[in-house]
Amino acid sequence: SYELTQPPSVSVSPGQTAIITCSGDALTKKYGYWYQQKSGQAPVLVVYEDDKRPSGTPERFSGSSSRSTVTLTIKGAQVEDEAVYSCYSTDNSGTQRLFGGGTKLTVV
Amino acid sequence: QVHLVESGGALVKPGRSLRLSCAASGFSFTDSDLTWVRQAPGQGLEWISYINGRGRTTSYADSVKGRFTISRDSARKTLYLQMNSLKVEDTAVYYCAREFAGYSRSGHETRYFDSWGQGTLVTVSS
Numbered sequence: 001s002y003e004l005t006q007p008p009s010v011s012v013s014p015g016q017t018a019i020i021t022c023s024g025d026a027l028t029k030k031y032g033y034w035y036q037q038k039s040g041q042a043p044v045l046v047v048y049e050d051d052k053r054p055s056g057t058p059e060r061f062s063g064s065s066s067r068s069t070v071t072l073t074i075k076g077a078q079v080e081d082e083a084v085y086s087c088y089s090t091d092n093s094g095t096q097r098l099f100g101g102g103t104k105l106t107v108v
Numbered sequence: 109q110v111h112l113v114e115s116g117g118a119l120v121k122p123g124r125s126l127r128l129s130c131a132a133s134g135f136s137f138t139d140s141d142l143t144w145v146r147q148a149p150g151q152g153l154e155w156i157s158y159i160n161g162r163g164r165t166t167s168y169a170d171s172v173k174g175r176f177t178i179s180r181d182s183a184r185k186t187l188y189l190q191m192n193s194l195k196v197e198d199t200a201v202y203y204c205a206r207e208f209a210g211y212s213r214s215g216h217e218t219r220y221f222d223s224w225g226q227g228t229l230v231t232v233s234s
Contacts, residue, residue: 031218043203048218088220088221096167097143098155100152
């Protein structure tokens with residue numbers, strides 16, 4: 001079965017660059033997406049189609065893709081960026097949707 | 109403005125049934141694919157079910173296949189999730205989400221959840 005693997009946690013100081021990776025075989029053929037989820041809130045899309053930002057996503061957020069890994073980069077992370085970030089994709093048939101386990105970003 | 113409101117969450121005993129609803133507004137209901145995603149306490153997001161705009165195509169995660177049924181009522185603009193034979197491990201916040209499906213500028217299929225409700229809590233416990 002397809003899986004998406006993320007590190008459980010990432011910690012940076014304010015102003016530093018946070019890098020969160022997501023790996024999985026599905027990503028070699030399908031786009032990766034990133035959701036931000038703050039405590040007690042519903043997820044919000046911050047990157048789609050590997051590297052595109054929805055309107056409203058700050059420019060410090062960017063996405064990239066290489067082979068079976070997608071990466072979310074937050075340049076100059078701010079305290080308000082503290083959240084759980086989950087990658088998402090679909091399997092090759094498009095019938096199964098997959099989330100990574102989520103990465104808790106701490107900015108302190 | 110897309111608005112999704114889930115309801116129906118409750119405390120139920122293992123083996124019992126429950127039906128969740130998701131009232132939709134602010135977009136073309138019949139043109140939109142919808143999905144259910146859940147999140148167990150302290151855990152990550154788990155996609156569990158999908159239904160296309162016409163209601164003719166559905167899919168399920170293995171964890172709920174055969175126990176849960178997704179459906180939709182266009183007249184009421186409401187999405188449903190019928191949950192039978194509930195297990196303790198079904199305890200979670202259940203979100204409904206609108207699924208955008210199309211093709212990127214490079215011609216590849218793109219599919220993601222672009223709007224979410226606030227969720228409804230289902231607790232399965234004896």
